[in-house]
Amino acid sequence: TQLLEQSPQFLSIQEGENLTVYCNSSSVFSSLQWYRQEPGEGPVLLVTVVTGGEVKKLKRLTFQFGDARKDSSLHITAAQPGDTGLYLCAGPYSGGYQKVTFGTGTKLQVIP
Amino acid sequence: EAQVTQNPRYLITVTGKKLTVTCSQNMNHEYMSWYRQDPGLGLRQIYYSMNVEVTDKGDVPEGYKVSRKEKRNFPLILESPSPNQTSLYFCASRTGLETQYFGPGTRLLVL
Numbered sequence: 001t002q003l004l005e006q007s008p009q010f011l012s013i014q015e016g017e018n019l020t021v022y023c024n025s026s027s028v029f030s031s032l033q034w035y036r037q038e039p040g041e042g043p044v045l046l047v048t049v050v051t052g053g054e055v056k057k058l059k060r061l062t063f064q065f066g067d068a069r070k071d072s073s074l075h076i077t078a079a080q081p082g083d084t085g086l087y088l089c090a091g092p093y094s095g096g097y098q099k100v101t102f103g104t105g106t107k108l109q110v111i112p
Numbered sequence: 113e114a115q116v117t118q119n120p121r122y123l124i125t126v127t128g129k130k131l132t133v134t135c136s137q138n139m140n141h142e143y144m145s146w147y148r149q150d151p152g153l154g155l156r157q158i159y160y161s162m163n164v165e166v167t168d169k170g171d172v173p174e175g176y177k178v179s180r181k182e183k184r185n186f187p188l189i190l191e192s193p194s195p196n197q198t199s200l201y202f203c204a205s206r207t208g209l210e211t212q213y214f215g216p217g218t219r220l221l222v223l
Contacts, residue, residue: 033212040216040217041216041217042202042204042214042215042216042217043214044214045212088154088155090155098143098160098162098168099157099160099170099171100157100212101157102147102154103154104152104153104154105154
């Protein structure tokens with residue numbers, strides 16, 4: 001089983017602060033995805049990273065895929081209350097895209 | 113509007129009483145999947161389907177059944193629910209490697 005471990009599990013910060021969330025595995029992934037989930041809703045895809053070392057930016061969010069494709073990070077600059085939510089990383093099992101494994105999630109609270 | 117719908121959204125039942133959670137998508141997606149979400153365990157895949165009449169087990173299939181008779185529908189069946197199946201359930205769909213869209217979730221409590 002390919003496991004994805006996320007850290008930290010919980011994060012409570014003040015508006016305007018920067019933060020980084022990590023997603024680590026001992027296995028190589030062909031790609032990793034980051035989702036955000038708000039209470040009472042399903043996860044919504046933020047980004048997919050495919051190439052080792054790849055960096056993608058989505059406004060104040062920066063996503064990086066590790067060179068060895070075993071880890072990824074999400075950095076938020078100047079966090080806002082609207083960033084509050086559960087952040088999940090996910091990746092396909094080796095051999096295909098049918099089976100997907102999710103990390104345990106990072107619950108972020110941004111205090112105004 | 114492109115969407116994945118699930119019904120019911122909330123369900124309280126008793127041990128052993130068969131139930132079905134429906135999932136429907138209007139995007140003509142081939143791939144559909146069911147997940148359960150539990151505190152501290154994240155989202156775990158129950159079953160997935162690559163197309164009509166093609167289904168396969170995910171990580172936690174025990175106690176669940178699925179069927180895919182039509183492309184748009186992928187119901188999740190609990191033949192004899194038990195309290196350890198109390199959870200938040202999500203259905204999702206996508207085409208190929210494109211974005212996976214999730215439904216709004218079904219919160220199930222088994223007494």
